Amino acid sequence: MNPTLETFSQGEEIVTGHVIDTNAAWLSQQAVQLGFSVTRHTAVGDKLDDLVALLQEISTRADCCICTGGLGPTTDDLTTEAVAHAFGLPLVFDAFAFARMQQFFANRNKPMPEANRKQAMLPEGALRLDNDWGTAPGFAVQHQRCWFAFLPGVPSEMRPMFLEKILPTLPRRFSLKPSTLITLKTIGLGESDIQQRISAVAIPATVQLGFRASLNEVQTKLLFPNNYSITDRQSLVAQIAEPLGDHVFAIDGAGNQSGDLVAVVDALMTQHGKTLAVVETVSQGLLAGLCLGADWLLETRYEQSVGRLRSKLNITVAGDDLMAQAQIIATALQQGSDADYVLVQLYAGDKNQFNDRNQAIVLYNVLLAENGFKTATHTVAGSGKRKQNQAALLALDLLRRHLQQKA
Amino acid sequence: MNPTLETFSQGEEIVTGHVIDTNAAWLSQQAVQLGFSVTRHTAVGDKLDDLVALLQEISTRADCCICTGGLGPTTDDLTTEAVAHAFGLPLVFDAFAFARMQQFFANRNKPMPEANRKQAMLPEGALRLDNDWGTAPGFAVQHQRCWFAFLPGVPSEMRPMFLEKILPTLPRRFSLKPSTLITLKTIGLGESDIQQRISAVAIPATVQLGFRASLNEVQTKLLFPNNYSITDRQSLVAQIAEPLGDHVFAIDGAGNQSGDLVAVVDALMTQHGKTLAVVETVSQGLLAGLCLGADWLLETRYEQSVGRLRSKLNITVAGDDLMAQAQIIATALQQGSDADYVLVQLYAGDKNQFNDRNQAIVLYNVLLAENGFKTATHTVAGSGKRKQNQAALLALDLLRRHLQQKA
Known part of the structure; x- marks a missing residue:
């Protein structure tokens, strides 16, 4: 039997639905891989009685509980006080935690508000978990069956604290068989x-x-x-x-x-030292946007009308064959560009088909690379947003296949 | 005192963190506006004992509970069975629910799998909630203090069922003072x-x-x-x-x-019947991508190097004044374009400043409109992704201000 783990999130902003609790899901994924059975997620607001009752419930039910939120300096941050009540532990001033908080503010040339002093009060006998990413220290305490760890609710503080301060200690505390x-x-x-x-x-x-x-x-x-x-x-x-x-x-x-497809393409383009110019139609700028900051992406153009693009590139040949058209456009674009590769994306279908989630459109992708053209045709359906996203990824995927074949 | 409401989500995919529970937040927002105090969210997996214990807990604690998930046809969908155990209600076959499910499959020319029969078994005395968006009917039942409503977990079925089948009945069941x-x-x-x-x-x-x-x-x-x-x-x-x-x-x-800024700009551009061409630098295609399917957006260009763009547009004047440069680029672009308006975005800063979350860059936005230029300067900081997003929105916002002043 795997040890059981629960998550517990404190915050009025969570129970009122203003913030979606992503901490519970993130922690659970970590816990499952470590070898825990995750049995329950609970979120409660800022009522002390609810918090106390919940902590007592969990202490007899689970082997481990990771709690997030409620460690801040304001009066609605009640987690530490709830722990004191629930487990009968008086709060004691932790001079080391206080000194770290003073240093945190000194580093930012800001005076430390008096309200923050409260964050240095920890339940007697608790293990302090230093916060290198913010002000509120976390802490851990065993009560009845359950080992509780309390972390700040802000994901950018919670995640590194879990990974660096808690995760390495878990194999010592529990009999875990990680999968x-x-x-x-x-x-x-x-x-x-x-x-x-x-x-x-x-x-x-x-x-x-x-x-x-x-x-x-x-x-x-x-x-x-x-x-x-x-x-x-x-x-x-x-x-x-x-x-x-x-x-x-x-x-x-x-x-x-x-990482994702963009990260894979980015690594391959950097490794091969190639540059790219792109014509986007269906993806409408999204392809460029996904490759944010890539040195190898020299330019992208979005054109609502392919006829308009053709006339700007002085292309006189039109025709029904969209793949042939895309190849002509790619060649014309490469002449005015110093990019090694050119990627052109055209599509068959009209505006109505594009916007109608029940209708499909056909994408024609062309990559002009060192040995001529690579082409791919795809049928994509769903909402306009889904078509846009698929179009960006399928064009990048043509580039990915070419680069992986080269390698 | 407002009546209290809890949410309860069933699913192994939720407690293991594979799916983030967005239903709890969505339902809570609805409930708060209706006049409930939302006190707790709970998620549990597919263990019958856990489900039964949780239902019994809630029945003595809350006035209303909206439950999602676990109504599907497979063996790990245990919500209905848990209700039967927890509240001592035998399951009875609902011929009307069964006929609706048969019709659902007939409409899709598919045979109904035998496993779906289970979805027509409802707790004795429960109020059936017909599902016009999928197969699983929901149901509602009072036990002890609490009125429970059970809905499918798929948001595209859960949301309309809540809005159409549950929300209109709540003012009859509870003393609500909507804010x-x-x-x-x-x-x-x-x-x-x-x-x-x-x-x-x-x-x-x-x-x-x-x-x-x-x-x-x-x-x-x-x-x-x-x-x-x-x-x-x-x-x-x-x-x-x-x-x-x-x-x-x-x-x-x-x-x-x-709606959001894009929706506001979209409505204004459509109302005024104007068209737009854009040069993106920091936003790198995101501005175009956000305006997906807009008839008024004729073209956008992303150029990694402004020097490269200048030479393509045959602009020979360079200089240190980025706002003046942006105006020259806008004028040159309008000559080759049939767009009514041209929006150009340049920035001061290098690649390192762009990628470093602790460094800021300065944006220079120019809108070339019917009465000449509108300009705006902004300092933006944060990660590259944040700078990209701010750049797209602040450029669109210059357009929004111009259009709202015209109106």
């Missing part, structure tokens, strides 16, 4: 296409198969139990990857993290 | 700037003032109690709006919903 998560990231295949392609692969019952489809990629996830052999794991991953072919743009896990 | 929320949406002012500007306005203690800063706008929120007079409300809103000046791009609430 290994391998994620195959694909583009251009739906979840059901993937299921069909891998249906012939025999997956042992101990390996958990899951899918996660987002706008940007489909992830095929394999969760291997702690005692699974590395050779067998690698063999199974290879069997799953094989029928997915070059739709797989990255395999993450077991120490390898490649 | 009125007015939101002033601004761009170009920080939260503390706003607080300082409105500090002289006397806000009655019964009106709740709040702020919400996102990447795209800062919202100043005023929550008026049920018995507040409309005249007094309008007068207070006007007093708050006055010192914020034309930073306010929309005032929402009490029946008026203008």
